[in-house]
Amino acid sequence: MRLLFHVQHFLGVGHHRRAEALTRALVAAGHTVTVASGGAPVPGEDWGGARVVHLPPARVEAADFRTLRHLDGTPVDDTWREDRKQKLLALFGDVAPDILLLEGFPFARRQLQFELLPLLEAAKAQPRPPLVATSLRDIIVFNKPPKRHEEVLDLVNRFIDLVLIHGDPALVPLERSFATADRIPAAKKAYTGFVAPVPPSTPNRIASVVVSVGGGAVGKALLWTALHSRPFTRFADQPWLLVGGAMMSEAAIAALRDAAPEGMSVERFRPDFRAVLAGADLSISMAGYNTALDILQTGVRSVLIPFAEGGETEQALRAQLFAEAGRAVTVDQAGLTPDLLGASVNRAADLPPVTLDLALDGARRTVEILTAREAAR
Template identity: 30%
Template sequence: MLSNFNEQQPIRMATYSQDGLGLGHMRRTHSIVGRFLQDNADASVLTLSDSQLGQFFTPTPNHDYLKLPSIVKDGPGQWRASNLNMPFPVVSMLRQELISQTLLTFRPHILLVDHMPHGAMGELLPALTALREQNVGTKIVLGLRDILDAPAVVRSRWQVEGAYDAVEEFYDCVLIYGMQEVFDMAQAYDFSPSMARRLRYCGYVCAPQDTTPQSAANVQTLRSHFLADADADAKLVVAMAGGGADAYPLMSTLLDTLTTVQQQQPTVYVLITGPFMPAHQRQDLQQRAEGLRAQNLHLHVLTSMNDTYSYLQAADLVVAMAGYNTTVEILQTGRRAILVPRRGPSAEQRTRTRLFANRGWIDTLDPDDLSIDNLAMLVKRNLQLGTNVVAPTQPNLNGRQAAAQWLFALASTPTVAGHRHAADAQDAPVTFDEPQTEIIFAEENYGATEERIYELA
């Protein structure tokens, strides 16, 4: 009954994002979905995720959300149910069934999988296998942020978990939300030639900028509000750290720099802790802020904000942790920033800040060097340098647009019977702000492999 469901139908896309209590993966995927639907108004998108934050994202027409039972990762390969009082194997089986049945019924033209090629504990593999065996025609795409972890760690983990095999067997394309000249993922993580040919570097994925007069008014309103009682030449320093679960060391140290910084430059601090900072840590910051305000210093501690872009635009200097979304949003504004990466366990943030600092896009302080004196020195230095960064090269921030267009190109590509991967798409209407030299889709029989490269003007 459903055998011809995909023919002559508006595009259907499914996305899978295993995010636990985090914000980053869901925000990035939601941003790409928003651009995809902006470009393809009659398409439908179904997001499968266990993030408990899905309901907080602004609803988009033709985009719905299927909440999976939540699980949390306790360590390498160790998961548990975070809400249901049930053994993990039972919850895992429930998730597998929900994913498989949903995808086989929804029959998407394209499936975008975020970060984990096989899903949590391999839960995607039954669905991926069924989509191929039943010849649904779904193009399967993996989306990866710019840096996953230290090369040795990723190579070992992907080998043990079977991620390399999953990409080789099931995926038509891998979208990289970064720049190859900054971090060459295929080289760093030892991708096979077949995998490397499927990589598409999109640039960094940013939320859309609001350039309306109202946005400019919001920026001015924020500056007027926070600087109202400060000296006329006061500078505004905004600190943020994504969800904030591990942001206390940075926020606490920054708070303690205000007295020193104030001696050189009148300054107002706005600390945005994030919704996941433990309550007792947030209360400590708020109490200490009250003490500083009693000394006629200007300091505000907020839990969250609705308009990240306006806060960044309002700042003379940003101090932040180095998560993907926070970092690229800072780059988007061009504001000068000091980034303090997470100490671990992943090397992702340390790697990103080192590479970005080398290009002059940000300033950075290693977490092992985080101290009141060191951070105060950097804050004072950056306030003297001016508000905007001037660097010899600029980051490619068109990842949202590029990813959406690659997804459309794949979804619009007919599937050749008997082939596992996407077929000829040389006529796909893909255009980019930056020249794109080629689009590559692998055509592979189960017994033999052919690689075809199609040039795009």
């Protein structure tokens, strides 16, 4: 089975990591996967041996998700858009996929309509069109007017054969973030469970408190607030670890290291991060998809500070669900201070242990669902 997977990370790397995990599972099952990657290369990425074709890269800024930019921050123009569209269409023709897998569209990635709509038209025009699927995380950002809902539903009806939802409806059904999801035919929807990595076999206790910010494209302010919050917590005399992330600048990491007091370490990346988290007493982090799965798998008590810039609502809802389930204490990003964070850490330390029975084998299930759907055509 030949599969073309269109992947685009704009700011953080959560989408990218999930796409890597899905691709590795597909390759391991014997399928031929080509990844069309539209973002900057991510340090440590692992596609499992799939062919990766890099499109001209683009990104956005935290406060402006609408404007596509070159990696140097300058806005892209129509010439760039046309060039990238033609490169993607040529790749589609070269691969001739049995399955075309998109990341989020049309629920997200509206900035990429200039290339994705022509791609979908090209797919539909084939003598034997590929199965077209879209890959969604558990929660999407869609605080849009009714007109936009209708636009998305129309595109799903016209072009999408399968909506893969990488979550568990027992925690959050798609309707919580996309109110008209019930109008998508049941035959077009499939919950895969969360796309989680294999849990760590042995905890690595090197820190009592672990502070992390995902890929590090945002979150520098949280790390600084956490650094200064230590004296306000019951863990003031315990070792802390701050993890900056693969996308954080060297200068930002160096500044944190220079300011860190004795007993507090600062690292860019830990290959054994989840084992370190499993050995910790408490986690301080944002509430991205992969971070939330790390917390679920390791069982660590947590304080969640959801990212909320640029109209983002995804992390706030996820943090709310974790708090309602007794798995975290949440604090708003706005107005966060060291003493407020310290008080939240102390409250989280008293949370009773809670285990959520959720499906965490989303990569395997995605492969099974796609394989069965393609075979049934």
